[in-house]
Amino acid sequence: MEAEPCVPPGFRFHPTEEELVGYYLTRKISSQKFDLDVITDIDLYRMEPWDIQGKCKLGYEERNEWYFFSHKDKKYPTGTRTNRATTAGFWKATGRDKAVLSKNRVIGMRKTLVFYKGRAPNGNKTDWIMHEYRLQTSENGPPQASLIIIL
Amino acid sequence: MEAEPCVPPGFRFHPTEEELVGYYLTRKISSQKFDLDVITDIDLYRMEPWDIQGKCKLGYEERNEWYFFSHKDKKYPTGTRTNRATTAGFWKATGRDKAVLSKNRVIGMRKTLVFYKGRAPNGNKTDWIMHEYRLQTSENGPPQASLIIIL
Numbered sequence: 001m002e003a004e005p006c007v008p009p010g011f012r013f014h015p016t017e018e019e020l021v022g023y024y025l026t027r028k029i030s031s032q033k034f035d036l037d038v039i040t041d042i043d044l045y046r047m048e049p050w051d052i053q054g055k056c057k058l059g060y061e062e063r064n065e066w067y068f069f070s071h072k073d074k075k076y077p078t079g080t081r082t083n084r085a086t087t088a089g090f091w092k093a094t095g096r097d098k099a100v101l102s103k104n105r106v107i108g109m110r111k112t113l114v115f116y117k118g119r120a121p122n123g124n125k126t127d128w129i130m131h132e133y134r135l136q137t138s139e140n141g142p143p144q145a146s147l148i149i150i151l
Numbered sequence: 152m153e154a155e156p157c158v159p160p161g162f163r164f165h166p167t168e169e170e171l172v173g174y175y176l177t178r179k180i181s182s183q184k185f186d187l188d189v190i191t192d193i194d195l196y197r198m199e200p201w202d203i204q205g206k207c208k209l210g211y212e213e214r215n216e217w218y219f220f221s222h223k224d225k226k227y228p229t230g231t232r233t234n235r236a237t238t239a240g241f242w243k244a245t246g247r248d249k250a251v252l253s254k255n256r257v258i259g260m261r262k263t264l265v266f267y268k269g270r271a272p273n274g275n276k277t278d279w280i281m282h283e284y285r286l287q288t289s290e291n292g293p294p295q296a297s298l299i300i301i302l
Contacts, residue, residue, distance in 0.1 A: 007158055010171070010174070013161050014162075016161070036159045
């Protein structure tokens, strides 16, 4: 675990969903630079959840959330289903997607996924949870970055 | 309320007691500069608690703690009792002082005080609470800065 990069002591990365989508994901997708490289890129579906946290740039002992950018892979080039399987298991969506608002306007959506060990449609549910944020326009658009929180 | 000065979006000032005493208060007392002017100086006993929060540099809507530096006034030049009265009331210590540790070493002490409206020994207790941090060496030394959190 590293120290907070270039932020004075006492500051913690506790972003709101509005900041995650409206600032971090929006800038990432439009390829704008960040003053501080806070959120790492990972290829989420080539990693198991228990291996991911070591890749996180922001680390504290008390930390129990990890933030990443991930590009979506399409399972089939012409399909819209995204490949959510890893070697050891798969991520499965749970519940409904939730809107992320900014000034009463929907700027993005949050999907919650749970990790199962094994192969769909079987598999054993684990305690690993992911929040995947996408911009509001991105559902039917080309593959683009998502912002991922592993809980 | 102002935005966070010069810190990227998503960062919040949630310092540990070790950071408050070991970094902020220590640097303040030794007159070292801060990269970011996070904590404001106030004359705590010339202000009522409800007027203080407007002086705080760090403000968020969800905020419910305010951080300040304050110099201690001696009530009597030769005494050791500090003057904790304001115009409308007074701050009264409650409970025992608590040690602030860094790597198992005591680096400072925390005193908790409650604000009463009126004049001691009477007065009506309010919900305003203060944590006052001093360096471990400062109890019998000359007046110096304390770090104050208003809750």
